[in-house]
Amino acid sequence: MSKAAFDTIKPRRRSDQVTLGQVAKAAGVSPMTVSRALNHPDKVSDRTRQSVLDSVERLGYVPNRVAGSLASSRSSLVAVIVPSLSNSVFVEVIKGLQETLEGEGYQLLLGNTDYDLDREYQLVRTFMGWSCSALVMAGLRHSEASHTLLTNASHPIMEIMELGPSLDLNVGLDHVAAGRCMARHLLERGYRRIVYVGARLGDDYRAFMRYQGHREVLECAGLEAPLVELETLGSLEAGALGLARVSREYPAAQAIHFANDDLGAGALLAANRQGLRVPEDIAIAGFNGLAFGQHITPRLTTIVSPRETMGRLAGQALIRRLAGQHVHRKRHDVGFTLQPGEST
Amino acid sequence: MSKAAFDTIKPRRRSDQVTLGQVAKAAGVSPMTVSRALNHPDKVSDRTRQSVLDSVERLGYVPNRVAGSLASSRSSLVAVIVPSLSNSVFVEVIKGLQETLEGEGYQLLLGNTDYDLDREYQLVRTFMGWSCSALVMAGLRHSEASHTLLTNASHPIMEIMELGPSLDLNVGLDHVAAGRCMARHLLERGYRRIVYVGARLGDDYRAFMRYQGHREVLECAGLEAPLVELETLGSLEAGALGLARVSREYPAAQAIHFANDDLGAGALLAANRQGLRVPEDIAIAGFNGLAFGQHITPRLTTIVSPRETMGRLAGQALIRRLAGQHVHRKRHDVGFTLQPGEST
DNA sequence: AACGCCAATGATAGCGCTACCATTACGTTC
DNA sequence: GAACGTAATGGTAGCGCTATCATTGGCGTT
Numbered sequence: 001m002s003k004a005a006f007d008t009i010k011p012r013r014r015s016d017q018v019t020l021g022q023v024a025k026a027a028g029v030s031p032m033t034v035s036r037a038l039n040h041p042d043k044v045s046d047r048t049r050q051s052v053l054d055s056v057e058r059l060g061y062v063p064n065r066v067a068g069s070l071a072s073s074r075s076s077l078v079a080v081i082v083p084s085l086s087n088s089v090f091v092e093v094i095k096g097l098q099e100t101l102e103g104e105g106y107q108l109l110l111g112n113t114d115y116d117l118d119r120e121y122q123l124v125r126t127f128m129g130w131s132c133s134a135l136v137m138a139g140l141r142h143s144e145a146s147h148t149l150l151t152n153a154s155h156p157i158m159e160i161m162e163l164g165p166s167l168d169l170n171v172g173l174d175h176v177a178a179g180r181c182m183a184r185h186l187l188e189r190g191y192r193r194i195v196y197v198g199a200r201l202g203d204d205y206r207a208f209m210r211y212q213g214h215r216e217v218l219e220c221a222g223l224e225a226p227l228v229e230l231e232t233l234g235s236l237e238a239g240a241l242g243l244a245r246v247s248r249e250y251p252a253a254q255a256i257h258f259a260n261d262d263l264g265a266g267a268l269l270a271a272n273r274q275g276l277r278v279p280e281d282i283a284i285a286g287f288n289g290l291a292f293g294q295h296i297t298p299r300l301t302t303i304v305s306p307r308e309t310m311g312r313l314a315g316q317a318l319i320r321r322l323a324g325q326h327v328h329r330k331r332h333d334v335g336f337t338l339q340p341g342e343s344t
Numbered sequence: 345m346s347k348a349a350f351d352t353i354k355p356r357r358r359s360d361q362v363t364l365g366q367v368a369k370a371a372g373v374s375p376m377t378v379s380r381a382l383n384h385p386d387k388v389s390d391r392t393r394q395s396v397l398d399s400v401e402r403l404g405y406v407p408n409r410v411a412g413s414l415a416s417s418r419s420s421l422v423a424v425i426v427p428s429l430s431n432s433v434f435v436e437v438i439k440g441l442q443e444t445l446e447g448e449g450y451q452l453l454l455g456n457t458d459y460d461l462d463r464e465y466q467l468v469r470t471f472m473g474w475s476c477s478a479l480v481m482a483g484l485r486h487s488e489a490s491h492t493l494l495t496n497a498s499h500p501i502m503e504i505m506e507l508g509p510s511l512d513l514n515v516g517l518d519h520v521a522a523g524r525c526m527a528r529h530l531l532e533r534g535y536r537r538i539v540y541v542g543a544r545l546g547d548d549y550r551a552f553m554r555y556q557g558h559r560e561v562l563e564c565a566g567l568e569a570p571l572v573e574l575e576t577l578g579s580l581e582a583g584a585l586g587l588a589r590v591s592r593e594y595p596a597a598q599a600i601h602f603a604n605d606d607l608g609a610g611a612l613l614a615a616n617r618q619g620l621r622v623p624e625d626i627a628i629a630g631f632n633g634l635a636f637g638q639h640i641t642p643r644l645t646t647i648v649s650p651r652e653t654m655g656r657l658a659g660q661a662l663i664r665r666l667a668g669q670h671v672h673r674k675r676h677d678v679g680f681t682l683q684p685g686e687s688t
Numbered sequence: 689a690a691c692g693c694c695a696a697t698g699a700t701a702g703c704g705c706t707a708c709c710a711t712t713a714c715g716t717t718c
Numbered sequence: 719g720a721a722c723g724t725a726a727t728g729g730t731a732g733c734g735c736t737a738t739c740a741t742t743g744g745c746g747t748t
Contacts, residue, residue: 020734036696044696062493067735102456131410270639291580292636365704414733
């Protein structure tokens, strides 16, 4: 006779996963005690805890985090929303976050907006549905819909990369100041005809802010601040293209301030290949402080941002907040450093 | 009188999130109909669907995915486990996965093992608790504990990067063949005293397999295949260090086969700085086909692996599988291409 | 000896959603 | 016109866990 014949009530369970209840039975305790033994080990006696852990091991029990999250209405997920994975800057920040948060038992839920605020909204919405412990996002600009959702959120929100009026926590740096800093550096070196080259500045607001700072300084010095805008975001090819466009559109240019190191290094290497002397024929500067800029000849003048540190600090602040501790600096300026190379 | 005085039974809900039930009430239908309107739109009438969507909008309802996943015992999460986020190779694969899967409504859960099989196990265990739709992991080697867990998993498992006997689906390339390919190239160019430089080959099994292929070819040609092993995984600094160690330990070396492009490019740029002629004084080859290797002078000889494509193919295969369709190739060789530069 | 206190454990009642059937209304068929 | 199929909707019963309160028993206090 088939086993099913006995099952008058058909069980709903589709997987034959071991459940907490089965562990409880095996250990001779109540489910609640198993839950405590696993999540609040100090709340059960040593004997009980050991017996529960033995049963867990023996049965191969894997806690169902979905059920746990539903019951407690919070999850061990931390959502991270970045505008791009092609740009190593965001990857390094993710790495910093990952290192700090994984150690505390959180898992990263990753989303990519591709610099699209609508996609950002969709991601925020989706991630909210996961009862995340926290939400980390790059940038301070959001759509109105996102803003509504975010202000009603019950978890901490960490905005990173830039600095300014934030929803909750903020770790980043001042991009306008960074733009000013590099512009001043170029002026000090004696360059006067300086072109800023960026890409999709309407989307990449931080690059736009750096341009703002750059322009401000140049205009204060009575100089023009021409802008060349490319289609492609950071890439070495785009940098080479940027150099070509500047040569064509601004043949008298003495220096190029690139929005990032990918562009800058691309231009520098292209100049090398073309036999252009850097900085004599054209000076080149970037932004980010990517490693390879310091290995090429001449070394790329750049502004170093502490990216992995930024991720780590953001992670640490979140951990503190989630542990119920006070976060001292809701806005944390990680600063930046001008790193002069021989390219300017 | 306080409102609470009426609440004899205190509700358990901690957040004041709008629920599906409230949407149902607002739309004048049953919760079940709201669920269908959102998840199986073709199962409800146009009129009902519209009315439900209106209520969703009006109330600002955000579906609770945790509850949904528990009830349906599957989630829209796809777990991705990689050994490193410092290596752009994995980031590019993640990008490919992300592009394909995000469009189909999946979210990526990201884990980093740092080349540690125990951490891999912990991650697998944790991610299993999330009832993921699929699990993507780099590599075919797992601890016994992971293996047990993985073979009992009810979701598809995609192993990427390398090729071989896999648990379920597999998209990757043959690293032994790649090692052979580069070794043959170096022999064809006339080099005889060739050193392989890698890092943590005990952990980085793919780099080790490339060395195997390399050694096989050299030994067939009656040559030795000395190995220099570094502490740090791919980085430009480590590459420079590798060059230095080879100069010291194998001063007669004619060519260096580096385990990856970061090392190769680091060595190449260091050679440039030191005035060593590449390839006359020392030939240098890498692996991966990273962009910047093709922008430096001389261009780095390398083997290009289609990384983003690999991620995309893996994502597409998973999507097919999750849609219940047949996946034609459970093992998919994405191949590789030798890209000779002037560095060899 | 009676009392309170605390640590350890258990029983109960959901968390917000969906699988699974039951039901309804309305055409179609012979 | 009775039987039948089908599309749309609803009711019920959980999914596997944890918050909350209740209960127990051992201990120190007066």
